[in-house]
Amino acid sequence: MTGLGAVFRPQLPPERLREVARLADESGLEELWLWEDCFREGGLSTAAAALAWTERVRIGVGLLPVPLRNVAITAMEVATLHRMFPGGRAIVGVGHGVQDWMGQVGARVESPLTLLREHLAALRALLRGERLTVDGRYVKLDDVALDWRPEAAVPVLAGATGPRTLRLSGEAADGTILHAGTSPDGVRKARQLIDEGRESAGRTDPHEVVVYLLTATGPDAATRLRAELVAEGLDSVPDLGVAGDAGAVAKAVQRLAEAGADTVILQPTGDEPDPEGFVRFAGEEVRGLVA
Template identity: 35%
Template sequence: MTLRFGYKASSEQFGPNELLRFGVLAEQAGFDSVFLSDHFQPWMHEGGHAPATLPWLGALGAQTSRVLIGTSVLTPTFRYHPAVIAQEFATLGVMFPERVILGVGTGEALNEVTLGLAWPDPPERFQRLKESIGLIRALWRGERVTFDGTYYSVRDATVYDRPDREVPIYIGASGPAATRLAGRIADGYITTSGKDPALYTDTLLPALHDGLSKAGRGVDEVDTLMEVKVSYHPDRATALEKTRFWAPLALSPQQKRDVHDPLQMQQLAKQLPIEQVASRFIVSTDPDEHVEQIGRYIDLGFRHLVFHDPGFDQEEFLHTYGTEILPRLRAKYGQ
């Protein structure tokens, strides 16, 4: 089995210069990829950050030579016109050939509503995402493109600087409709760990395979990326406490779906006990047990695991993973 192990750079928790240093260290530590979320605002107001993703990816690409770099995820439907994203990622693809991934999703109110944008219901957001992917690919594949969609249009548009090999598009999803779409049209599928196991086995993976089947595609034609939330430390109390900054992740989708203010998100999260805060994370004190828990997602069929550590000492995390966890994973599952 060919596996890839990535690093999730926490743009909601660190400023751009710190993140850049961590991304470079991740390559040195043996990670295969570095992904960054695209947020206009963070989950937490106090101590939060939200550096612009696109210039940061360019800086990371220039300071590394091997790792894949990309978004997990960016919303190409509200803050950005899809044609602008087509141009931006084509440029990144020219500068860093075969190293760039465009991860996209339907978006969150936190990023869009604060800019005065109307926040439609999920069905419209889904249709916007589907249409935006079609427009991005049309611009990558054609010249003098005219596109008249329901939501987006261009007239006689050309992306002049394009890589020899098209940038792969991954769709991030936590529901069956977008997951099925990933199986039909995407180069990769992104989802996150720490949810009810039945969601993966009974809903998401069947939807992915249904999409693949409908498009006549094989399982190996779509990269399956799991963003794995991990908190490893020899002391359990420390491992639990590391997760506190990311308490909003433990809120239900209904609680946070329409929240656009980090202050409000922060207040909601403060009400959660630490055990609930940590519920989305693999919390471990033993490296072998840690690897065993991570292996559950490999057993489900995910081939690209991107690790998100919630702590503030990311250098310690990168060193620990590079010396203790990644070698164990590669020894056990192959590379």
């Protein structure tokens, strides 16, 4: 069955998260995703709070920008979440981050691909309980291991868009996060590139693909969806986003699933007037229509 979730967008103040997380937990959604967008809420602090406020729903962070985070700190934080909230309820993705934002804080690197490769390798090894000494271009560790390693395997996802990063995700990550500018055809192409990376690394383990779907519902849904696509420069991309009732949204989810998405995360528009109602709509109306 295709997994279904929703996004708590960081345009909302952090004090709104508790009610949204509670509704996601009660509504039947599998996942609630958070973003670490500069310069809004921190991804791991909000994830910890959402996990503490809920009992069932999985909480995803998509994604943590690796230029901002020493890999040892990332490993410590992720391991802590998984030990405090076992059962795979915490999902963490890492990625390049928005390069302009990285430049604003003095963290932009010459080779984002090299940094992501080194970060993924070290993060996954640390979470497996390995002791590392690494002297990479960006990642440098001297006899580092976690004292409190996770008690179960922790998948690490990577956010990816371009061909080289998609291949790297297949090679070095356990799953891939695709942004809301990805159409069904884009999912098919991404799957192909991910599989090329997996083949080059000799990987045969599962690889989850998570896709955001820009979604609007209500009387002004089409207008809000169109405005956001125009603002993001995506209005010329065919078959992108969905506006309408639960049936229309479920069909759009199914198209992404048929293209290769394992989990689809409904992303409300930035001006969604009722975030709590959006989560309730996703869980109570859309969830039952998705195969």
